[in-house]
Amino acid sequence: MASTAEIQSGLAEILEEVAGVAPADATPEKSFTEDLDVDSLSMVEIATAVEDKFGVAIPDDELGGIKTVGDAISFIEKNQ
Amino acid sequence: MNFNNGDVVVTGLGATTPLGPDVASTWDALLAGTSGVTRITDEWIEPFPAQLVARLAADPAEQIDRVRARRLDRSQQVAVVAAEEAWRDSGAGDAGYDSLRIAVVVGTGIGGAMTLLGQDDVLEAKGPKRVSPFTIPMLMPNGPAAAVGLAIGARGGVHAPVSACASGAEAIRWGLDMLRLDRADVVLVGGAEACVHPLPMAGFAAMRAMSTRNDDPAHASRPFDAGRDGFVLAEGAACLVLERADAAKARGAKVYGRLAGAGGTSDGYDLVAPHPEGEGAQRAIGAALRDADLSPADIGHVNAHATSTPVGDIAEAAALLDAVGDHAAVTATKSQTGHLLGAAGALESVFCLLALRDQVIPGTQNIETLDESPAVQKLDIVRGAPRTATFTAALNDSFGFGGHNMALVFTTA
Numbered sequence: 001m002a003s004t005a006e007i008q009s010g011l012a013e014i015l016e017e018v019a020g021v022a023p024a025d026a027t028p029e030k031s032f033t034e035d036l037d038v039d040s041l042s043m044v045e046i047a048t049a050v051e052d053k054f055g056v057a058i059p060d061d062e063l064g065g066i067k068t069v070g071d072a073i074s075f076i077e078k079n080q
Numbered sequence: 081m082n083f084n085n086g087d088v089v090v091t092g093l094g095a096t097t098p099l100g101p102d103v104a105s106t107w108d109a110l111l112a113g114t115s116g117v118t119r120i121t122d123e124w125i126e127p128f129p130a131q132l133v134a135r136l137a138a139d140p141a142e143q144i145d146r147v148r149a150r151r152l153d154r155s156q157q158v159a160v161v162a163a164e165e166a167w168r169d170s171g172a173g174d175a176g177y178d179s180l181r182i183a184v185v186v187g188t189g190i191g192g193a194m195t196l197l198g199q200d201d202v203l204e205a206k207g208p209k210r211v212s213p214f215t216i217p218m219l220m221p222n223g224p225a226a227a228v229g230l231a232i233g234a235r236g237g238v239h240a241p242v243s244a245c246a247s248g249a250e251a252i253r254w255g256l257d258m259l260r261l262d263r264a265d266v267v268l269v270g271g272a273e274a275c276v277h278p279l280p281m282a283g284f285a286a287m288r289a290m291s292t293r294n295d296d297p298a299h300a301s302r303p304f305d306a307g308r309d310g311f312v313l314a315e316g317a318a319c320l321v322l323e324r325a326d327a328a329k330a331r332g333a334k335v336y337g338r339l340a341g342a343g344g345t346s347d348g349y350d351l352v353a354p355h356p357e358g359e360g361a362q363r364a365i366g367a368a369l370r371d372a373d374l375s376p377a378d379i380g381h382v383n384a385h386a387t388s389t390p391v392g393d394i395a396e397a398a399a400l401l402d403a404v405g406d407h408a409a410v411t412a413t414k415s416q417t418g419h420l421l422g423a424a425g426a427l428e429s430v431f432c433l434l435a436l437r438d439q440v441i442p443g444t445q446n447i448e449t450l451d452e453s454p455a456v457q458k459l460d461i462v463r464g465a466p467r468t469a470t471f472t473a474a475l476n477d478s479f480g481f482g483g484h485n486m487a488l489v490f491t492t493a
Binding site for chain 1 (some may be wrong): 212214256
C-alpha cells in the first residue's frame with residue numbers, strides 16, 4: 001500500500017513524463033485540464049501509467065470524474 | 081474567382097536530412113560530395129537482402145521538446161523540424177500575416193508507418209487497452225501537415241497530398257495553386273518521410289527496388305551508372321515558404337527565387353512501373369514549362385528524380401531529353417542523400433533554389449560507367465565535383481509509384 005505522499009510523488013512523475021508538468025506543480029488542488037494543460041488523450045495515457053505504477057485500473061466512466069490531482073490521489077488510495 | 085495573383089516566390093527554406101540537421105549543413109555536405117548512406121547493423125537486418133539506409137544526421141526528437149516529440153511520429157517530428165527552420169528563415173511569422181491566411185501543404189509517401197507498426201506490436205503483446213491514444217493522430221498521413229500547421233499556427237487550411245515519391249513536389253504545386261487562387265497569403269509547403277523499419281524495408285526489397293550493394297554503402301546509390309541496382313531508403317524532410325512576390329517585396333523579405341511553374345500528370349500505364357519512354361513525365365515537364373512561360377532552352381539545370389533503379393533512370397532520361405533537351409546540366413543528388421520518398425521532391429526543390437542562388441550545380445556521385453542507353457548518353461550529367469554555371473531557371477521532377485509525375489520550375493527572382 002502506497003502512502004498518500006508516495007501516490008502524490010508517483011503521480012507527479014507520471015505527469016512529468018506524459019505531459020511535461022513540473023513535479024512542483026502537481027499539487028492536489030490543480031485541475032488537469034484548467035491548470036496543467038493536460039488534454040483528454042494524455043489523461044488516457046496517465047490512466048495507463050497509473051495502472052502500471054499502482055496496480056489501480058481507472059475505468060473510463062470514472063476517468064471523466066477525475067478533475068484534479070487530488071481526485072486522482074483519492075481514487076488510487078481508495079482502490080489500491 | 082481571381083486567377084491572376086502575380087508571381088510566387090520562395091522566402092524560406094528548411095530541411096533535416098541524412099547530410100545535415102538543417103539547410104546550410106546539408107548543402108555544404110552535398111557540395112562536398114559526402115554520402116549519407118550507411119549499412120544497418122541492427123540484428124533484425126540479418127536476413128534482409130538490402131541492408132542500406134540513409135538515416136538522419138540528427139535525431140529530430142532531440143531538436144524539439146520532449147513532450148511534443150513523444151506525441152509525434154518520427155515523420156511528424158522531421159516535418160516540424162524542417163518547417164520551423166523554413167518559417168524562421170522566412171520571417172513570415174513576424175510579418176503580420178493573418179493566421180486565417182496562412183496555409184500548410186506537407187505531403188508524405190508512407191506516413192506514420194513506425195507508429196502503426198510499433199503499436200501493432202503493443203496490440204499483439206499487451207492487448208488493445210495498451211495501444212496509445214495518440215496512435216491515430218501519429219499514423220495518419222495528414223499527420224506531418226497537421227503537426228506543422230499547429231507549429232506555425234496556420235488557420236487557412238492544412239493539406240497533405242499523397243502521391244508516393246512525388247508527394248513533396250505535389251505539395252509545392254498545391255501551394256502555388258493556393259496562392260494563385262487567392263486561398264492564402266503565405267503557404268508553407270514540403271514533404272516528410274521517416275519509415276526506416278523492417279516492414280517497409282522488406283516491402284521495397286520484395287519489389288527488387290532497393291540496392292543490395294551492402295558492402296559498399298557510399299557507392300550504392302548510383303543514378304545513371306550502368307551498375308545501379310536500386311535506391312537507398314532515406315529519411316528526412318524539407319520545407320519551403322511560398323508568398324506572393326509583391327507581398328514579399330513589400331515586407332523586405334529575402335527571396336531565394338521564383339516558383340515559376342508546375343506541372344502534374346499521371347501515366348495511366350501501370351501501378352508501379354514507369355512508362356518506358358517517360359511519356360507522362362514528358363507531359364508533366366512540358367506543362368510546367370508552359371505554366372512558367374519558358375521554353376526548354378531556358379532551363380539551365382535539372383535536379384533529376386533519378387533514384388538509381390534500373391528502369392526509372394532510363395525512362396526519366398528519355399523524358400528529359402525529349403522535354404528539355406541535352407543542353408541542361410543534370411544532377412542526381414540521391415547519389416548522396418538516398419531516396420527520401422515523399423520528401424524527395426521538396427528537398428530537391430531546396431537544392432534547385434540553392435543552386436540558383438549560388439550558381440553552382442552539385443555533382444552526381446558514383447557514376448563509374450555511364451549507362452549505355454542513348455538518352456543517358458546524350459544528357460549533360462554533372463559528375464563528381466560541383467560545376468559552376470550561369471543559369472536563370474532550374475527544373476525539379478519527381479515521380480511516384482502509382483504513375484504520378486510532377487515537375488516544378490524555379491527561376492532567379
